[in-house]
Amino acid sequence: LDTAEDFRRYVVLRQRALLRTAWLLTDDWQTAEDLVQTALIRAWPHWDRSGGGAGADAYVRRIMINKSTDWRRRRWRGEVPTEFLPDVASRGSDAELQHMLVLAVRALPPRQRAVMVLRYFDDLSEIETAAAMGCAVGTVKSQTSKALANLRHQPVLVDLQPLGSAR
């Protein structure tokens, strides 16, 4: 395959997964699409060197993390929160729990949010997560710990178990 065709096929095959990751990293589908497109466009000039397959995934994901953190940091400074999680919520259906979880993940600081998405949604190992975030494994561990602690501040998520997915 030539580079262009390889890139095009990657977009077709992987965009769904990338968009879902981006949706968690951002706050809505429009921003998620922007994030994926930005990452792919930035990855294109170096596509030959991305290695294809998992290598391309890692490369695109790293750009997504960097850009989402950057975008969020900019908003972070000037944004006034207008919506808060309820202090008490009933332990209802999975759908409700999932909704609360998404809100709680989105309320995390950018790096904690990224580590949650990479470790528990994309199922990356600590080493892979560190590579995607451009930091040390120890930092991933500490960010994960902080993020889980923050999530568990929500009453409905207090018994959340970080098992079953992350390696």
Place this chain on the structure above:
Amino acid sequence: MSRHLGELLKGAVPEPARVLNADELMRTARSRNAPPRWAGPVVATVFLVAAVAIAVPQVVARWGHVASTPGVADVPLRLSALDRRVPLGPVAVGAMDRTALAHPGEGSLVATLGQEQVYLIEAVGDQLCLLEVNESYGSAGSGCFPRSDLLTTGIVLSTLAPDSSTMLLAVAVPDGYTVATSGGRSAVVVSNVAVLDLVSSQTKLTVSGSAMPSVTFDLGKSAILPGGSAPETPGSAAKGALSDLARSAQLYAQEHGSTAGFADKIKADAGPVVSTKFRSLTDTSAVADLGAGRRLTVDLLSGAIDEGAC
């Protein structure tokens, strides 16, 4: 009731409402990454420091060679990259069709920036040409100078950004020269050529190498940069330095297959400048301080620059 975070998260994320158009994305990627500062009719191409200096004697007096240390005349003007020729593409051939080349249809590919390529080409009469070409876009710019200009007035090719705020500059140097520096930015020489991205107000360019006499060229600011130029801020300077570093790393990777050893080479070539400009430098990334706790990190492979640390 315990809940598994991974399972909950996966269940929480809906399917995308719509899909991306791969072909459209591909077109956008190609067009955005066709180096805007290097290509196209909007770019004013090529300043010919050496040619102008030769053609207009009074310019020599004003712009001429600024400084050269003793021993410059003894440096062999050999460029090993000229021995590694490849066939030129049709646009490149067309761009050089009025020049009598020493090896017709061939040139040495010395740098690739996106779709833009820079060739070093030998012409008859001991002339050296720098050619910048975008085969996809069909654009090219070139300049040919006597080899003897290498360490006197300099063999330099540059293009201005459409707004004239920055310029991308390629300088050819003989074997032994390893670094080109201007305005506090440095680029590693690869295949006898260094490429720098400069704020257009820069007027001096210095080339150096271990055991080689440093030489400074005057870029002739007033002649090549019409209009004003933006002042450089600490942030833009740091970004520029990181961009230059990333470009050098990419060129290094092209030549060596990876960036392994790049950091050591930079540190060896540029010496203490590295530690003053960059907080850290590895084979894959570099960090520059902006002050007030802010810092910029560059991914040397992609050139992506982000603010903040993990």
